[in-house]
Amino acid sequence: MRIALGLSYRGAAYLGWQSQPSGKAVQDHLEAALRRFVGEGVRTVCAGRTDAAVHALQQVVHFDSPVERAPFSWVRGVNSFLPPDIAVLWAQAVAEDFHAQKSAISRRYRYVLLASAVRPAVLESLVGWTHARLDLERMRAAARILIGRHDFSAFRASQCQARSPVKTLHEIEISCQGNTWNFDFHANAFLHHMVRNIMGCLIAVGSGAQDTEWLQNVLMARLRSLAAPTFMPDGLYFLGPHYPVEFGLPEPARALPVLLA
Known part of the structure:
Protein backbone atom coordinates (compact mmCIF):
# COMPACT_ATOMS: atom_id res chain seq x y z
CA MET A 1 0.00 0.00 0.00
CA ARG A 2 1.49 3.35 -1.04
CA ILE A 3 0.95 6.19 1.44
CA ALA A 4 1.48 9.92 0.99
CA LEU A 5 2.10 12.15 4.02
CA GLY A 6 2.05 15.92 4.36
CA LEU A 7 4.81 17.02 6.70
CA SER A 8 5.66 20.29 8.44
CA TYR A 9 8.92 21.04 10.20
CA ARG A 10 11.09 23.77 11.61
CA GLY A 11 14.45 23.13 10.03
CA ALA A 12 16.77 24.97 12.40
CA ALA A 13 17.88 21.85 14.30
CA TYR A 14 18.34 19.62 11.24
CA LEU A 15 20.86 19.04 8.46
CA GLY A 16 18.19 19.37 5.81
CA TRP A 17 15.77 16.75 4.56
CA GLN A 18 18.10 14.08 3.18
CA SER A 19 19.29 11.30 5.48
CA GLN A 20 22.73 11.86 7.02
CA PRO A 21 25.26 9.47 8.66
CA SER A 22 24.80 11.47 11.88
CA GLY A 23 21.04 10.81 11.83
CA LYS A 24 20.36 14.54 12.17
CA ALA A 25 18.21 15.01 9.07
CA VAL A 26 14.42 15.27 8.90
CA GLN A 27 14.24 12.08 6.86
CA ASP A 28 16.12 10.19 9.59
CA HIS A 29 13.61 11.25 12.25
CA LEU A 30 10.59 10.52 10.08
CA GLU A 31 11.80 7.06 9.09
CA ALA A 32 12.65 6.25 12.71
CA ALA A 33 9.11 7.24 13.73
CA LEU A 34 7.60 5.18 10.90
CA ARG A 35 9.70 2.19 11.91
CA ARG A 36 8.37 2.36 15.45
CA PHE A 37 4.79 2.80 14.26
CA VAL A 38 4.84 0.17 11.50
CA GLY A 39 7.14 -2.30 13.17
CA GLU A 40 9.70 -2.47 10.37
CA GLY A 41 11.79 -0.09 8.28
CA VAL A 42 10.35 1.88 5.36
CA ARG A 43 12.11 4.23 2.96
CA THR A 44 10.58 7.60 2.16
CA VAL A 45 10.80 9.79 -0.95
CA CYS A 46 10.16 13.54 -0.69
CA ALA A 47 8.83 16.17 -3.09
CA GLY A 48 11.75 18.54 -2.62
CA ARG A 49 14.96 18.21 -0.62
CA THR A 50 15.37 21.15 1.73
CA ASP A 51 18.76 22.42 2.88
CA ALA A 52 20.02 22.52 6.45
CA ALA A 53 18.00 24.99 8.56
CA VAL A 54 15.30 25.42 5.88
CA HIS A 55 11.70 25.02 7.05
CA ALA A 56 8.71 23.32 5.41
CA LEU A 57 5.01 24.05 5.73
CA GLN A 58 3.95 21.12 3.57
CA GLN A 59 6.63 18.73 2.51
CA VAL A 60 5.06 15.70 0.79
CA VAL A 61 6.56 12.22 1.06
CA HIS A 62 5.52 8.78 -0.09
CA PHE A 63 6.46 5.28 1.02
CA ASP A 64 5.24 1.72 0.52
CA SER A 65 3.71 0.42 3.73
CA PRO A 66 3.56 -3.26 4.68
CA VAL A 67 0.49 -2.57 6.85
CA GLU A 68 -2.85 -0.81 6.46
CA ARG A 69 -3.88 1.96 8.80
CA ALA A 70 -6.65 4.58 8.73
CA PRO A 71 -5.45 8.07 7.72
CA PHE A 72 -5.99 9.52 11.21
CA SER A 73 -3.94 6.64 12.66
CA TRP A 74 -0.97 7.51 10.46
CA VAL A 75 -1.15 11.13 11.64
CA ARG A 76 -1.57 10.48 15.35
CA GLY A 77 0.59 7.38 15.49
CA VAL A 78 3.61 8.72 13.65
CA ASN A 79 3.42 12.10 15.42
CA SER A 80 3.66 10.36 18.77
CA PHE A 81 7.20 9.27 17.82
CA LEU A 82 8.37 12.54 16.21
CA PRO A 83 10.18 15.44 17.90
CA PRO A 84 8.02 18.54 18.56
CA ASP A 85 9.40 20.52 15.61
CA ILE A 86 8.32 17.88 13.03
CA ALA A 87 4.66 16.97 12.50
CA VAL A 88 2.60 14.88 10.07
CA LEU A 89 -0.31 17.06 8.87
CA TRP A 90 -2.29 14.53 6.84
CA ALA A 91 -2.05 11.03 5.40
CA GLN A 92 -3.65 9.50 2.32
CA ALA A 93 -3.48 6.23 0.42
CA VAL A 94 -2.40 6.89 -3.18
CA ALA A 95 -2.10 4.94 -6.40
CA GLU A 96 1.03 2.89 -6.97
CA ASP A 97 2.12 5.21 -9.78
CA PHE A 98 2.20 8.23 -7.46
CA HIS A 99 5.71 9.55 -6.81
CA ALA A 100 6.20 12.45 -4.39
CA GLN A 101 8.98 13.98 -6.50
CA LYS A 102 8.29 12.91 -10.08
CA SER A 103 4.51 13.41 -9.97
CA ALA A 104 4.82 17.04 -8.82
CA ILE A 105 4.20 19.59 -11.55
CA LEU A 239 5.41 25.81 0.98
CA GLY A 240 4.87 22.58 -0.90
CA PRO A 241 4.35 20.90 -4.28
CA HIS A 242 1.44 20.98 -6.74
CA TYR A 243 0.16 17.68 -8.15
CA PRO A 244 -2.33 16.84 -10.90
CA VAL A 245 -5.86 16.99 -9.50
CA GLU A 246 -6.47 13.28 -10.07
CA PHE A 247 -4.25 12.45 -7.09
CA GLY A 248 -6.59 14.42 -4.83
CA LEU A 249 -3.82 15.75 -2.57
CA PRO A 250 -3.94 19.06 -0.67
CA GLU A 251 -2.53 22.15 -2.38
CA PRO A 252 0.64 23.81 -1.03
CA ALA A 253 0.30 26.16 1.90
CA ARG A 254 -0.13 29.80 0.83
CA ALA A 255 0.05 31.49 4.23
CA LEU A 256 2.60 31.42 7.01
CA PRO A 257 1.76 31.35 10.71
CA VAL A 258 0.32 34.69 11.85
CA LEU A 259 3.50 35.63 13.68
CA LEU A 260 5.43 35.51 10.41
CA ALA A 261 2.72 36.61 7.96
Missing part, protein backbone atom coordinates in the same frame (compact mmCIF):
# COMPACT_ATOMS: atom_id res chain seq x y z
CA SER A 106 5.46 22.62 -9.63
CA ARG A 107 6.71 23.78 -6.23
CA ARG A 108 6.50 26.90 -4.10
CA TYR A 109 8.94 28.55 -1.71
CA ARG A 110 8.72 31.70 0.37
CA TYR A 111 11.61 33.68 1.82
CA VAL A 112 10.80 35.93 4.79
CA LEU A 113 13.37 38.69 5.24
CA LEU A 114 13.82 41.26 8.02
CA ALA A 115 15.46 44.47 6.79
CA SER A 116 16.63 46.16 9.96
CA ALA A 117 19.68 47.78 11.50
CA VAL A 118 19.48 45.16 14.27
CA ARG A 119 19.48 41.39 13.77
CA PRO A 120 16.37 39.41 14.80
CA ALA A 121 16.17 37.92 18.28
CA VAL A 122 12.71 36.44 18.92
CA LEU A 123 12.49 35.43 15.25
CA GLU A 124 16.07 34.16 15.07
CA SER A 125 16.29 31.27 12.52
CA LEU A 126 12.72 31.97 11.38
CA VAL A 127 13.57 35.00 9.21
CA GLY A 128 16.52 36.04 7.13
CA TRP A 129 18.18 39.37 7.85
CA THR A 130 19.84 42.26 6.07
CA HIS A 131 20.80 45.67 7.40
CA ALA A 132 20.55 47.17 3.89
CA ARG A 133 17.70 49.45 2.86
CA LEU A 134 15.87 47.83 -0.05
CA ASP A 135 14.08 49.29 -3.06
CA LEU A 136 10.93 47.33 -3.95
CA GLU A 137 10.65 48.41 -7.58
CA ARG A 138 14.30 47.69 -8.32
CA MET A 139 13.89 44.15 -7.02
CA ARG A 140 10.64 43.60 -8.89
CA ALA A 141 12.33 44.72 -12.12
CA ALA A 142 15.22 42.34 -11.44
CA ALA A 143 12.83 39.47 -10.66
CA ARG A 144 11.08 39.88 -14.02
CA ILE A 145 14.38 39.07 -15.78
CA LEU A 146 14.33 35.60 -14.23
CA ILE A 147 10.75 34.67 -15.12
CA GLY A 148 10.42 31.99 -17.79
CA ARG A 149 12.39 28.97 -18.95
CA HIS A 150 16.12 29.51 -18.50
CA ASP A 151 19.40 27.80 -17.81
CA PHE A 152 19.87 28.69 -14.12
CA SER A 153 23.47 27.47 -13.85
CA ALA A 154 24.49 30.81 -12.31
CA PHE A 155 22.20 30.05 -9.36
CA ARG A 156 23.11 26.38 -8.95
CA ALA A 157 25.22 24.95 -6.11
CA SER A 158 28.31 23.01 -7.18
CA GLN A 159 26.97 19.88 -5.45
CA CYS A 160 23.60 20.05 -7.22
CA GLN A 161 22.52 16.63 -8.52
CA ALA A 162 19.81 17.80 -10.94
CA ARG A 163 20.19 16.35 -14.43
CA SER A 164 19.55 19.70 -16.11
CA PRO A 165 19.99 23.33 -14.98
CA VAL A 166 17.07 24.37 -17.21
CA LYS A 167 13.98 25.18 -15.14
CA THR A 168 10.82 27.23 -15.64
CA LEU A 169 10.34 29.96 -13.06
CA HIS A 170 6.64 30.83 -13.21
CA GLU A 171 6.50 33.66 -10.73
CA ILE A 172 8.38 35.77 -8.18
CA GLU A 173 6.17 37.97 -6.03
CA ILE A 174 7.78 40.50 -3.71
CA SER A 175 5.90 42.42 -1.04
CA CYS A 176 6.77 44.46 2.02
CA GLN A 177 5.01 45.41 5.24
CA GLY A 178 7.06 47.61 7.52
CA ASN A 179 10.53 46.10 7.63
CA THR A 180 9.37 42.56 6.80
CA TRP A 181 9.73 41.39 3.21
CA ASN A 182 8.13 38.35 1.55
CA PHE A 183 9.59 36.78 -1.59
CA ASP A 184 7.38 34.08 -3.17
CA PHE A 185 8.85 31.73 -5.75
CA HIS A 186 6.86 29.35 -7.98
CA ALA A 187 8.64 27.05 -10.45
CA ASN A 188 8.32 23.65 -12.03
CA ALA A 189 11.38 22.62 -9.99
CA PHE A 190 14.34 24.21 -8.21
CA LEU A 191 18.06 23.56 -8.28
CA HIS A 192 20.12 23.11 -5.12
CA HIS A 193 20.47 26.55 -3.44
CA MET A 194 18.61 28.18 -6.35
CA VAL A 195 16.25 30.27 -4.20
CA ARG A 196 19.00 31.34 -1.80
CA ASN A 197 21.30 32.29 -4.68
CA ILE A 198 18.54 34.33 -6.34
CA MET A 199 17.84 35.99 -2.98
CA GLY A 200 21.46 37.11 -2.74
CA CYS A 201 21.21 38.67 -6.19
CA LEU A 202 17.86 40.37 -5.56
CA ILE A 203 19.20 41.93 -2.36
CA ALA A 204 22.31 43.11 -4.21
CA VAL A 205 20.04 44.90 -6.71
CA GLY A 206 17.58 46.13 -4.09
CA SER A 207 20.34 47.63 -1.97
CA GLY A 208 21.87 49.46 -4.92
CA ALA A 209 25.07 47.40 -4.94
CA GLN A 210 24.20 46.12 -8.44
CA ASP A 211 21.78 47.08 -11.20
CA THR A 212 19.29 45.02 -13.16
CA GLU A 213 21.61 44.82 -16.17
CA TRP A 214 24.12 43.00 -13.94
CA LEU A 215 21.53 40.35 -13.10
CA GLN A 216 20.71 39.89 -16.79
CA ASN A 217 24.43 39.35 -17.48
CA VAL A 218 24.70 36.85 -14.61
CA LEU A 219 21.79 34.84 -15.97
CA MET A 220 23.13 34.81 -19.52
CA ALA A 221 26.72 34.00 -18.51
CA ARG A 222 25.57 30.86 -16.61
CA LEU A 223 28.54 31.22 -14.24
CA ARG A 224 27.97 30.80 -10.51
CA SER A 225 31.12 32.85 -9.81
CA LEU A 226 29.49 36.01 -11.21
CA ALA A 227 26.41 35.89 -8.97
CA ALA A 228 26.05 37.07 -5.38
CA PRO A 229 27.02 34.78 -2.47
CA THR A 230 24.46 32.22 -1.32
CA PHE A 231 22.09 33.90 1.13
CA MET A 232 21.40 32.47 4.59
CA PRO A 233 18.89 29.59 4.94
CA ASP A 234 17.06 31.29 7.81
CA GLY A 235 13.70 32.54 6.57
CA LEU A 236 13.32 30.06 3.71
CA TYR A 237 10.10 28.00 3.74
CA PHE A 238 9.14 25.18 1.39
